[in-house]
Amino acid sequence: xxxxxxxxxxxxxxxxxxxxxxxxxxxxxxxxxxxxxxxxxxxxxxxxxxxxxxxxxxxxxxxxxxxxxxxxxxxxxxxxxxxxxxxxxxxxxxxxxxxxxxxxxxxxxxxxxxxxxxxxxxxxxxxxxxxxxxxxxxxxxxxxxxxxxxxxxxxxxxxxxxxxxxxxxxxxxxxxxxxxxxxxxxxxxxxxxxxxxxxxxxxxxxxxxxxxxxxxxxxxxxxxxxxxxxxxxxxxxxxxxxxxxxxxxxxxxxxxxxxxxxxxxxxxxxxxxxxxxxxxxxxx
Numbered sequence: 390x391x392x393x394x395x396x397x398x399x400x401x402x403x404x405x406x407x408x409x410x411x412x413x414x415x416x417x418x419x420x421x422x423x424x425x426x427x428x429x430x431x432x433x434x435x436x437x438x439x440x441x442x443x444x445x446x447x448x449x450x451x452x453x454x455x456x457x458x459x460x461x462x463x464x465x466x467x468x469x470x471x472x473x474x475x476x477x478x479x480x481x482x483x484x485x486x487x488x489x490x491x492x493x494x495x496x497x498x499x500x501x502x503x504x505x506x507x508x509x510x511x512x513x514x515x516x517x518x519x520x521x522x523x524x525x526x527x528x529x530x531x532x533x534x535x536x537x538x539x540x541x542x543x544x545x546x547x548x549x550x551x552x553x554x555x556x557x558x559x560x561x562x563x564x565x566x567x568x569x570x571x572x573x574x575x576x577x578x579x580x581x582x583x584x585x586x587x588x589x590x591x592x593x594x595x596x597x598x599x600x601x602x603x604x605x606x607x608x609x610x611x612x613x614x615x616x617x618x619x620x621x622x623x624x625x626x627x628x629x630x631x632x633x634x635x636x637x638x639x640x641x642x643x644x645x646x647x648x649x650x651x652x653x654x655x656x657x658x659x660x661x662x663x664x665x666x667x668x669x670x671x672x673x
């Protein structure tokens with residue numbers, strides 16, 4: 390167990406924003422996780438779990454406690470149509486693994502920038518798919534390890550039971566697929582990647598969608614665009630010119646800049662459309 394002190398969290402987030410955590414530890418397996426959680430409890434230290442740092446905004450003041458980065462990377466073939474994927478595995482790697490094993494139905498996951506653990510936590514989705522469609526069960530640690538079946542995960546639009554139970558730490562998920570065609574799956578992945586590149590700020594310091602869509606057929610980005618906020622800027626934070634539901638760190642942005650820009654967006658959309666926008670991004 391290697392617990393470091395006073396570690397700046399900005400480099401561990403896609404936004405590249407955030408002050409220092411009092412303590413920081415990167416864990417690569419469940420044994421290391423159990424050990425560091427025991428340390429946190431023994432020392433009465435608050436903690437939070439992070440993956441790839443996408444869909445996350447960390448305060449400029451940092452975090453008064455322990456930040457635990459999940460870096461577990463194992464993927465195990467369980468049967469004809471199932472794989473177990475550790476929480477720290479990137480969605481892109483999980484998609485590629487499923488295709489190489491001849492599975493179909495998970496191609497949409499290439500559009501999710503974070504890890505499997507984070508995707509399960511928020512029931513991430515794009516291109517018509519969501520994690521609830523692939524998850525068979527989720528492996529959880531809360532002093533002891535237990536399995537939670539799909540129907541107990543309370544999956545809904547960008548929601549899961551794990552948001553109500555922060556003490557339940559996602560170790561990984563068993564994903565269920567159907568037999569696929571490798572070439573057709575690769576073609577789908579290429580198509581989705583091109584769409585994503587054309588419409589999103591790939592490679593920029595951007596944490597993904599800031600707001601949930603108010604309705605299934607009413608996109609947050611559309612509402613933000615219609616009130617004329619594309620390109621709006623506060624400090625180093627700017628509403629993307631490509632995708633209005635994205636905020637980009639153009640250089641030197643602070644969490645305060647982003648939060649102020651979020652409030653401007655919420656106020657303007659509420660004033661013009663009477664709709665109260667709800668954040669999708671996780672704010673620490």
